[in-house]
Amino acid sequence: MSGALVIGGGLAGSAAALVLAEAGVPVRRLAAGPGATALTGGSIDVAAASPGVPHLPWRDPRSGEALPSRARLRILLSGASRHPYTTTFGAAGGEALAAAFERATERLAGWLRAEGIDLHGSLDRNLLLPSAQGTLRISDLALTGVASSDLGGCRKVTIVDVPGVEGWDARGCARTLASEIAALGLGPLPVEVVRARDDRFASGAGSPARIAARLDGAEGEGLLKAALEGLGGADELVLLPQVLGLVRTRALLASVSQGRPVGEALSFPPFALAGYRLTRALDRACAAAGVELLRGRAGRVLAAEGRLRVEPEQPGAFEALEPEGLVLATGRFVGGGLEAGPRGVHEPLLGLPVSDPDGRRVDGIPAHRSVRKGYANPQPLYAAGVSVDGALRPQPTAPAGVWAAGEWIGGFDPARERTGLGVALLTGIAAGERAARHVLGSNDSGQAPRGPA
Amino acid sequence: MRGYRGFLREFARTGSLRALVLQVRTGIAHVARQWTGRNEVGNPLARFFESYGPDGIRPASAAERRLRLASEACLVCGLCSAACAEAGGRPLLDPRDAVIAAARLSLDLRRAGLEGLAASSCAACAACDPVCPQGIPIHLVQESLAARPGSEPPQGAPDSGAPAARDARGPGIG
Numbered sequence: 001m002s003g004a005l006v007i008g009g010g011l012a013g014s015a016a017a018l019v020l021a022e023a024g025v026p027v028r029r030l031a032a033g034p035g036a037t038a039l040t041g042g043s044i045d046v047a048a049a050s051p052g053v054p055h056l057p058w059r060d061p062r063s064g065e066a067l068p069s070r071a072r073l074r075i076l077l078s079g080a081s082r083h084p085y086t087t088t089f090g091a092a093g094g095e096a097l098a099a100a101f102e103r104a105t106e107r108l109a110g111w112l113r114a115e116g117i118d119l120h121g122s123l124d125r126n127l128l129l130p131s132a133q134g135t136l137r138i139s140d141l142a143l144t145g146v147a148s149s150d151l152g153g154c155r156k157v158t159i160v161d162v163p164g165v166e167g168w169d170a171r172g173c174a175r176t177l178a179s180e181i182a183a184l185g186l187g188p189l190p191v192e193v194v195r196a197r198d199d200r201f202a203s204g205a206g207s208p209a210r211i212a213a214r215l216d217g218a219e220g221e222g223l224l225k226a227a228l229e230g231l232g233g234a235d236e237l238v239l240l241p242q243v244l245g246l247v248r249t250r251a252l253l254a255s256v257s258q259g260r261p262v263g264e265a266l267s268f269p270p271f272a273l274a275g276y277r278l279t280r281a282l283d284r285a286c287a288a289a290g291v292e293l294l295r296g297r298a299g300r301v302l303a304a305e306g307r308l309r310v311e312p313e314q315p316g317a318f319e320a321l322e323p324e325g326l327v328l329a330t331g332r333f334v335g336g337g338l339e340a341g342p343r344g345v346h347e348p349l350l351g352l353p354v355s356d357p358d359g360r361r362v363d364g365i366p367a368h369r370s371v372r373k374g375y376a377n378p379q380p381l382y383a384a385g386v387s388v389d390g391a392l393r394p395q396p397t398a399p400a401g402v403w404a405a406g407e408w409i410g411g412f413d414p415a416r417e418r419t420g421l422g423v424a425l426l427t428g429i430a431a432g433e434r435a436a437r438h439v440l441g442s443n444d445s446g447q448a449p450r451g452p453a
Numbered sequence: 454m455r456g457y458r459g460f461l462r463e464f465a466r467t468g469s470l471r472a473l474v475l476q477v478r479t480g481i482a483h484v485a486r487q488w489t490g491r492n493e494v495g496n497p498l499a500r501f502f503e504s505y506g507p508d509g510i511r512p513a514s515a516a517e518r519r520l521r522l523a524s525e526a527c528l529v530c531g532l533c534s535a536a537c538a539e540a541g542g543r544p545l546l547d548p549r550d551a552v553i554a555a556a557r558l559s560l561d562l563r564r565a566g567l568e569g570l571a572a573s574s575c576a577a578c579a580a581c582d583p584v585c586p587q588g589i590p591i592h593l594v595q596e597s598l599a600a601r602p603g604s605e606p607p608q609g610a611p612d613s614g615a616p617a618a619r620d621a622r623g624p625g626i627g
Contacts, residue, residue, distance in 0.1 A: 033586040038532055207547055209531065213538035246539045270531025270549055276584070279532075295583060334528065334586055 003027055004435050005310060005321055007298050007349070008329030008337070010037030011044075011421055012406025012428035014282040015104075016327040018111055019432030021289040025439045028321070029286055030310070032297035034279040035335035036407060036420065041137075041266040042146030042242065042274035043129055044108075044119070046101055046422035047072040049138035052376055053417050055079030058138055058184075069140040070098050070123040082357045082411035084423045087388055088430060098123055101422070104429050105141065112143075114288065115281035116250050120147035128152050128186070131266040132167060132241060134176025136184060139418075143274055145249045149239055149263025151181075154189065156236040160228070161195045162202045165211065167271030168241035196227045202243065208271050211243040215252060225256050232260040242267040242274060249277060294318060297336065301326065301349045303399030324442060325435035328394070329405040329428060332385060337408040340367035347386055350402075352394055355387060356380035357411050378413065385410025392431045401438055403431035517555075520597050524556035526587040533581035533591050540580035546598065548581040548591045555594045575599065 006017040009031025020027040047069040049058035055076045059066055067075075074094030077086050089097040101123060109119040121127050121141040128151040129137045136151070151157065157177065161170035170193045178191045196202075201223035205211045214220040232238040242264045245252045256262055267274070286293060299313030310321045328349065330337030339348050344364045347354055354363040362370045362384045370381035385408055387395040392403045405427040407420055414420030460476040501512060513521060533548040546554070581591040 032588060034532065034584060035586060038584070038586060039528075039530055207531070207534050207538075207549075209534040209538040210547075212535070213541070216539075246535055270529045270534065272531070273535055275530070276532055276535040279584075297588070 002324060004325040004327065004439050005030060005323035006327040006329060006432075007031070007310070008035060008327075008331060008335060008406060008408075009033060009279070009283075010035030010329065010331060010335060010406060010424060011278070011282065012037075012331075012408075012424035012431075013327070013329035014286055015108065015111075015425055015428030016329060016403075016405050016432035016435065017286050017291045018289050019107075019429050020325075020327075020436050020439075021286070021291050023433070023436035023440065025325075025436050026292075027290075028292040028294055028323075030294045030296060030298060030318075030321070032295070032336060034275075035331045036414070037282075037424065038275035038279045039269050039272075039334070040143075040275045040278060040421060041131065041268050041272050042143055042264065043127070043137060043139040043266060044141040044143065044421040044425065045137075045418040046105075046123065046140050046425075047076060048140060048418045049126070050417050055083075056417060056419075066126065068124050068126060070094070073097050073101075073123070080357070080412065082359070082387075083417075083419075084388070084409045084411055084427055085419070087409075087411065088390055088392065088427065091390070100426060100430075104425050107429060108425055111285040111289075112278075112281050115284050116144075116247065117277060117281045118144045118147070118250060120144070120150075126152070128184075129266050130157070130173070130177050130180075130239060132169075132173060132268070132271065134173040134178075134180065136177070136180045137266055137418075143278060144253065145242065145244050145264040145277075146266055146274060147263070148253060148257075148261050149237060149265060150261075151186065151189065151237065154235055154237045154261070156232075157189065157191045157239055158232050158236060159191065159193050159239045160231065161193050162199050162227075162241065163195075164199075164204075164206065165202055165241050165243065166207050167267065168208075173239075173265065194231055197229055197231075198223065198227045201227050208241055208243045208267070208273055209246065209276075212246045212273055215243060216245045216248045221252060221255055224252070228256055228262065232262070234260060236260060238262045240264055242272055246273060246276065247280070298330075298349060301328075301399075301402070306400065308399060308401055324401060325439040326402045327405055327428075327431045327435050328402060328408060329424070329431070330408050332407050332414075335407070338385065342366075345370070345381070345384070350394065350398060352386045352398065353396070354384050355410060356384045357413075378416070382415055383410065383413035387411075391434060392427060401435075403434050405431040517597055520590070520594055521555055523587075523589050524552045524594055527552045527556060527589060528587060529553065530586060532584040532586070536580045536584040540578055542576055542578060542580065544575035544595060546575070546595070548575075548595060551575075551595050551598055552589055552591055555598060 003026030004020045006013045006029045013029055017027050017029040050056040056072055077090055077094050080086055085097055112119055119141055123140055127139045127142055129139055129146060130149060159170045159174050174191045174193045181189050201220055202211045205214060215224055228238060244264055296318045297313040298310050300311050302309045308323055308326050312318050332338045338354060339346055344366050345354055346363050353361055355361050362381060367381055372379055388404045388409050389395055394402060394404045406424040407414055412419055464473045531549050537548050575595040577592050579592040585591055
């Protein structure tokens, strides 16, 4: 097989595959499933403020001023030496990293736009996104639906009480949100709970997914319009659970907004639809760009005489692939890029060492021994992954023509730092560009595509 | 046995000869029962049905055990519900709930009075399968829950005992 292979079906793998396809490289994407990307609550946190993480502060520790993500990226580069941002951009500095993110964000927005999803936000302004539990996330990028529930510039929040929707407790959400607003000192911002005037749009459906499927239809759209009649006003947010369609979210929002902000709360599995929408859009974008989508789980990557060979985990599941360039975006424990078996944690495809942000090896050790007491404490296991060099080549011994992307790269804890999708986007695109240069360079006169270093 | 090991200390503390005799007798009887296997009275399967049958709970077949092992890998992410809803499916039991149920018990739905579920309206379109991050064959789980008592388990159940049955199943999302 000529061309490139990307293993991984999440944001990192899809971004790498799309970059390769757009560079004119024949590319296949092999995925066993959508990976942890599908578990997103609706934001893509590049450098979201994260409580308890010193290098991702909400306010400047000296002046007390709220910081945008651009400033947080600078702080992160000086404070987290093994974070993938630092590994790839540490030498170039915070501005170069921010500029790379601006280019990456534009590309992602372009891919998603065609599939009905917009990417909102920037590194210069914080989005204040309420979750279904009422907590506030200080983020930077968010997807259609959740993005319009940004509290910045809002004068009032109206939380719509819809009885019988799984995972949605309007009163509980309002109580927590009011105390979060007070704790962050966001000024007078009243939070109100209003019962939907007409709950036929949700009645009898139960799960957010069923309601969303109903709202995708014309009849559902009419019912939702009726339910929100008279609620909110200019600069008064109408907050809903994540039910605004599985495929028509943008059109539905435009239709029901009518001059006031209507938004969805950040939600968490199993009540979130944002992850489903995102992975669906990425898959469709890949297919539209000519990426050949393969389904299956790789078992082993072999390299002999300068040639790569990818074999399936279950013999016969697919024919062994022999790509010229290989991007590994296999994720961690959800995606299967790391496995925790009876023999301990290990990396299944290349047998690479797995280490935590302090450089300590966690592979070969039972997973429970790398977990520390206390939910809020740093967890070496959840921050562990493979090591890469500045060019995203797995270390210390990976065959030539292999690049790493996404959460498979260690050095950060996606659960605490929330930079999982940011890392996936940045490294996915960078790995795709490097693989494209490699494949095109080995094919003909080294006609390398332009792109960031 | 751990509690029994302290019987001498217990005697030194309380001085109760009667308690000592009872403890020694219990200890001997317990060990003897374990050796002879006499702690089970009658046919274990019959006793199982006697105790749990009226509630619709039955022993799992080998295929169901494999499905249960696969189901235990569920992250409860809810993607299967979304895929099912988009495909226009209207099963009485949401695929997410079916997997959660399958990971816990083997229910004879008719005996449990859930005939509606037994005649499940799952169309077995398998739209849920490709979106599962854990590779659980969800439509087979639905089929197995809907299967009639005593009928053959669904064909094509995963035959590896691995926690997540990770096999490719046609094209689709992811």
